[in-house]
Amino acid sequence: MNIAPQGASRYLLALMPFVLIAFLYVAGSAERRAANPEDKLLPPVSEMAAAIKRVAFEPDRRTGEYALWVDTAASLQRLAIGLGIATAGGLIFGLAIGILPTVSATLAPLVGVLSMVPPMAVLPILFIVFGLGELSKVVLIVFGVAPFLIRDLALSISNLPHEQLVKAQTLGASSWQVAIRVVLPQIMPRLIEAVRLSIGPAFLFLISAEAIAADVGLGYRIFLLRRYLAMDTILPYVAWITLIAFVLDWALARLSRKAFAFAYVTERR
Amino acid sequence: MSSSIAFRDVWVEYGDQIVLERLNITITPGSFVSLVGPSGAGKSTMLRMILGQEHPTRGQIMLDGTPMSPEPGPDRGVVFQRYSVFPHLTVLGNVLLGFEFAASPFTARLFGAARKKAVAESEKLIAEVGLEEHRDKYPHQLSGGMQQRLAIAQAIAKKPKVLLLDEPFGALDPGTRTQMHELIRFLWKDCGMTIVMVTHDIKEAFALGTRLIALDKKRRDPQAPERFGAVITYDLDLTRESAVPVMGFKPLTKPEPRKPEPQAQSQGAH
Numbered sequence: 429m430n431i432a433p434q435g436a437s438r439y440l441l442a443l444m445p446f447v448l449i450a451f452l453y454v455a456g457s458a459e460r461r462a463a464n465p466e467d468k469l470l471p472p473v474s475e476m477a478a479a480i481k482r483v484a485f486e487p488d489r490r491t492g493e494y495a496l497w498v499d500t501a502a503s504l505q506r507l508a509i510g511l512g513i514a515t516a517g518g519l520i521f522g523l524a525i526g527i528l529p530t531v532s533a534t535l536a537p538l539v540g541v542l543s544m545v546p547p548m549a550v551l552p553i554l555f556i557v558f559g560l561g562e563l564s565k566v567v568l569i570v571f572g573v574a575p576f577l578i579r580d581l582a583l584s585i586s587n588l589p590h591e592q593l594v595k596a597q598t599l600g601a602s603s604w605q606v607a608i609r610v611v612l613p614q615i616m617p618r619l620i621e622a623v624r625l626s627i628g629p630a631f632l633f634l635i636s637a638e639a640i641a642a643d644v645g646l647g648y649r650i651f652l653l654r655r656y657l658a659m660d661t662i663l664p665y666v667a668w669i670t671l672i673a674f675v676l677d678w679a680l681a682r683l684s685r686k687a688f689a690f691a692y693v694t695e696r697r
Numbered sequence: 698m699s700s701s702i703a704f705r706d707v708w709v710e711y712g713d714q715i716v717l718e719r720l721n722i723t724i725t726p727g728s729f730v731s732l733v734g735p736s737g738a739g740k741s742t743m744l745r746m747i748l749g750q751e752h753p754t755r756g757q758i759m760l761d762g763t764p765m766s767p768e769p770g771p772d773r774g775v776v777f778q779r780y781s782v783f784p785h786l787t788v789l790g791n792v793l794l795g796f797e798f799a800a801s802p803f804t805a806r807l808f809g810a811a812r813k814k815a816v817a818e819s820e821k822l823i824a825e826v827g828l829e830e831h832r833d834k835y836p837h838q839l840s841g842g843m844q845q846r847l848a849i850a851q852a853i854a855k856k857p858k859v860l861l862l863d864e865p866f867g868a869l870d871p872g873t874r875t876q877m878h879e880l881i882r883f884l885w886k887d888c889g890m891t892i893v894m895v896t897h898d899i900k901e902a903f904a905l906g907t908r909l910i911a912l913d914k915k916r917r918d919p920q921a922p923e924r925f926g927a928v929i930t931y932d933l934d935l936t937r938e939s940a941v942p943v944m945g946f947k948p949l950t951k952p953e954p955r956k957p958e959p960q961a962q963s964q965g966a967h
Contacts, residue, residue: 589780594750595848596783599795599855600771605805609794613785690785693837 471660479660495649496668503634503646504672506562510569511630515623517574522581522615527593527607536582543575547633555641565637572633573626577619584618585611617691620684624677631673699726699891700761700772700858702747707756708926709742715926716742720756722910722929729885729892731906733899738912738927740895744861747893748775760859771799774852774890778864781848782836788847789832792819795854819854826850826880842873846880853888860885862894866901878905908943909933 433441457470471479484496521539524531551568558564588611596610638647650665685692707720717739724730732740745751746758749769758765760772775781782791796815797805807815823829826846828839836844845865852860862881866874882905885892896902902909911931918924932946 591777591780592783594748594769595775595777595781595851596794596798597769598748598771598773598775598857599851600798601805602798602802605798605802609797609805610783614783688785690835690837693835 468657468659471663475660476664479658480664483661483664496665498644499646499649500668500672502642502644503638506565506638506645507569507630507634510566510634511573511623511626513566514570514573514577514626514630515619517570518577518581518622519619521574521578522585522619523607523611525578526582526585526615527603527611532582539575539578539582542571543579545571547572548636551637551640560641565634565642568633568637569630573630576626576629577622580622581615581619584615588614613688614691617684617688620680620688624680627673627676627680631669635669699889701726701759702859702891702893703759703762704743705757705759707746707753707758709739709746709751710754710926714923717912718926718928720929722932724891724893724908726891727889729905729907730894731902731909732893732895732912733897733902733909734912734927734930738914740912741863743912744863744893744895747859748773748861771795771855772857773859773861774855774857775861775863776845776848776852776865778867782844782851784836787833787835788823788828788839789816789819791836791847792822792850792854795851799855822850822854823847825884840873842869842877845869845877849881849884853884853890856888857890859891859893862892862896864895864897867897874901881905903935903940907934907936909935909940 453470454473457472460467460470461472480496484494487493488495521535525536525539526532547568550571551564554564554567554571558567592610593606596606601610634645635647635650638645639651642648646665646669650662653661653665702724704720704722707717708715709717720743732743734740742751746753747765749765749767752767760766766772769775783794786794793807793815794805796818797807800807800811800815820829820832823832826849828843828846828850831839831843836847839847848865865881866877869877878901881892894902894905909931910929910933912927913930914925914927915930916925929946932943933940934943
């Protein structure tokens with residue numbers, strides 16, 4: 429508990445499990461190849477590199493497109509629109525529910541019920557109502573993420589000391605002014621944190637929707653390749669999706685620390 | 698600029714529990730009232746009623762002869778024991794906020810010349826409470842005493858007619874507390890507001906106040922302790938040579954005559 433790794437040793441410790449997993453994979457792959465040259469389950473790194481080159485840097489023979497980039501663009505667009513709408517809605521409704529008791533009495537139970545509906549269960553309804561195009565995928569992400577954001581924000585607003593809200597009113601603030609100058613800046617770090625936690629579920633909903641009905645997208649591609657057991661492409665795709673999610677998460681964390689430094693003074697390390 | 702505050706037969710009840718009974722006092726403009734009493738006697742409740750954060754169950758509170766607005770507003774400033782300043786704003790930002798609320802209803806921000814003027818005024822207030830060196834620091838970088846100074850500067854920026862202090866110096870060390878006493882006495886004379894201060898420190902109450910009001914439960918029913926609330930047990934004028942009861946105050950030294958209870962054997966003990 430009192431021994432904390434410092435500096436380079438921290439990075440070394442963080443790297444160790446990754447190196448171990450990579451080593452196990454390479455060893456396993458080599459062993460299976462030795463037993464069966466046709467093995468598709470654990471393709472060697474060289475085959476994966478060739479697959480990456482094929483999907484990322486060579487145009488598709490039929491469509492002339494670079495599959496990886498087209499898929500990435502389509503998926504990221506859906507994700508960005510979905511998460512963007514969910515965040516904006518979460519912020520607006522979260523603020524209103526957190527600050528105004530009347531709005532809270534009216535909407536908080538509804539949001540509570542909505543957040544308990546499994547989003548994947550309404551996916552068929554979304555496909556029926558919004559068609560198989562972009563809209564249904566975006567709506568699924570919004571439906572899956574927004575109720576969580578609203579509840580989380582309303583909860584963190586209710587944890588603000590009541591004294592602050594009273595004090596602001598004695599300084600002459602209206603409800604609107606309290607919302608934008610006192611509450612909003614203080615919950616922004618929490619909003620960003622909640623969005624970071626939502627990246628995982630958002631990808632889950634995106635890939636599920638793409639797997640079921642799409643003609644382009646990261647989720648569509650890996651489920652398509654599953655039919656050919658093309659592990660050499662699927663594995664790099666999964667790594668790529670993970671990398672995107674990780675970078676998004678990291679960027680949001682950086683943004684929060686840069687813009688709202690006051691919120692991080694009391695945390696450990 | 699100061700206001701008179703009058704409680705007209707005010708009762709406060711939380712459900713079955715009676716907190717305050719028959720509160721009838723008039724606080725003259727410009728006085729410095731110390732409110733003392735044991736925990737749970739309703740001192741803070743009384744303060745929050747003047748603030749507009751809580752409301753009497755019965756009775757009325759008058760501010761300058763008219764019924765008080767039921768919401769907190771800029772005519773009544775407040776300093777709480779904790780959480781009085783905004784952690785996301787610097788010292789300057791905290792004081793500036795009051796000016797911004799008043800001048801800019803929609804964005805609550807000031808720009809250009811208007812901002813310069815407000816900054817100058819804020820800096821004057823910050824200097825008055827002795828925080829000029831800490832202008833650009835955030836509250837978490839300040840000591841407890843400095844945070845309370847900031848809270849006071851913030852409150853007097855609105856030139857309130859009434860300033861309410863809820864155990865403002867309770868969490869400070871004795872040296873800092875003495876400094877704060879001087880500061881608040883100076884500001885009180887300088888701004889001429891009515892101050893009502895809740896405190897647990899009897900010495901502080903006598904040292905600062907021009908009037909001391911003590912709240913306590915005079916009557917207790919062991920079977921139903923919630924049925925009797927606190928009343929004013931002392932109301933002292935501290936401006937004379939020695940503390941004397943305020944004119945017209947009848948302390949309830951004895952419980953009102955009641956029919957002797959049949960099983961009361963220990964009457965002598967009362």
